[in-house]
């Protein structure tokens with residue numbers, strides 16, 4: 001299939017939902033399962049309200065203290081000094097919410113907000129983790145429906161789906177419910193996000209079990225089953241859901257994806273990593289495997305662009321679908337050569353460059 005493929009008509013918002021009260025048929029189980037994995041998609045990055053009763057006041061206070069340092073070149077050294085111990089919980093160079101387009105209001109700080117000197121290291125650490133939760137977007141349910149409609153025509157039946165940077169796990173679980181993948185695997189670096197994904201998975205599987213037990217007609221491994229995507233499969237799909245989903249806590253550059261038929265990358269926050277990711281995927285993926293990215297393209301010659309979806313069509317961000325072309329490379333698979341956590345010197349050099357570009361000096 002090439003890039004002239006007919007494009008599906010995309011949804012632009014979530015359908016209204018009502019909580020599932022009874023499990024009369026498998027479709028009720030699917031609906032309840034989808035509902036159970038929603039939430040976490042804060043990618044719209046609204047500007048936070050600065051009012052004395054805002055629930056984000058503690059977050060805003062620390063954000064303001066960091067941003068005040070960012071705005072004054074004479075304070076850049078101090079900003080780097082305070083961020084340096086926390087690289088393991090930071091993705092990218094500088095916390096996104098303190099950047100000019102970030103979530104902090106442009107207003108002056110409230111009286112009583114502390115300076116960075118008065119804020120402890122533990123508080124900065126926790127703030128960065130909270131920031132990750134606010135910044136990292138997840139596609140909403142209708143966007144994921146659009147996404148799987150878009151990749152479906154290119155995918156052979158079965159196969160293994162991998163989400164590199166799987167966050168709270170919604171994409172992986174949606175994939176496992178929507179299409180007959182043999183296995184869906186999420187790889188997440190940050191422990192707390194991996195933990196949240198696992199908690200969601202436990203909830204999902206408990207609910208699936210309750211739904212299956214409540215069906216008036218028992219589903220067997222061979223019962224024909226229509227998936228939410230319209231694809232026909234068998235009861236095995238739901239009965240063995242748990243065996244088809246896995247979350248791995250690791251750096252994506254340490255995990256071998258040689259068996260994958262679809263690699264999903266919510267790469268909007270992976271700008272500086274794109275070349276390293278493309279090299280890894282070129283080394284490991286077999287011919288024909290699909291890779292999708294958001295915002296950033298893959299520029300490696302081992303990938304052919306199949307489709308581009310402009311922002312606001314499939315999702316709020318642009319989405320590109322690629323296919324691995326050419327024979328598999330002989331090189332060894334992943335080793336820990338490109339860790340997410342940049343070495344401190346590389347991080348510092350990049351931040352200094354960005355600060356100069358933003359404010360005219362360090």
Ligand SMILES: C[S@@+](CC[C@H](N)C(=O)[O-])C[C@H]1O[C@@H](n2cnc3c(N)ncnc32)[C@H](O)[C@@H]1O
Nearest residue numbers: 136137138139165166167188189251252266340
């Ligand atoms: C934008 S979120 C996407 C979450 C999920 N894939 C989704 O689309 O809903 C990106 C995730 O990638 C994770 N991440 C960043 N660098 C990573 C790395 N080197 N290895 C694994 N995960 C990483 C972040 O912690 C974050 O949870």
